[in-house]
Amino acid sequence: MxxxxxxxxxxxxxxxxxxxxxxxxxxxxxxxxxxxxxxxxxxxxGDKSGLEGYRGKVESLSVRPNAGKCLIRGEVWDFVCRENLEIGDLVNVDQVVGMKVYVSKLV
Incomplete structure (x- = not known):
């Protein structure tokens, strides 16, 4: 026991x-x-691409003037911006979500 x-x-x-x-x-x-x-x-x-802080150039616009395609590090990315952009504008990558970058316009 x-x-x-x-x-x-x-x-x-x-x-x-x-x-x-x-x-x-x-x-x-x-x-x-x-x-x-x-x-x-x-x-x-969340930024597995390492793109945050990089600069890019608007290559084309979609129907909306604040979205389209931009060139960053030689890669074409879908982007969204709070401001309206034009082709050739320079942008800064603020955030990457999936395959889309959220950018702000460089002045």
């Missing part, structure tokens, strides 16, 4: 020690991820 009680105490003791260790590891992992995102790690901040 005492062997069964001793075994149960050991098992419960191991669980009592393991649960805080698991929680600490999970918290450390979350802190590392949030720290990388705060530092601008492209893999965690």
């Amino acid at each position: 005492t062997d069964g009680v001793s075994a149960a105490i050991v098992v419960v003791g191991l669980w009592v020690m393991a649960i805080p260790l698991i929680l600490i590891k999970l918290q450390q992992k979350a802190e590392r991820k949030s720290g990388q995102a705060a530092r601008g790690d492209p893999a965690l901040s």
Whole structure:
């Protein structure tokens, strides 16, 4: 009988020690991820392309004068801008969402 009680105490003791260790590891992992995102790690901040901050040139406009195609680093991207643009205008990449860039007009 005492062997069964001793075994149960050991098992419960191991669980009592393991649960805080698991929680600490999970918290450390979350802190590392949030720290990388705060530092601008492209893999965690949403910009996997690394285009934010790059400049581009409007190549064509769609039906709306604030959307179309622009050339950034030699690549053609769909863009959206808050302002109306003209072909040849220079733009700055503010955000990348999927295959679309959100830009602002350079003055």
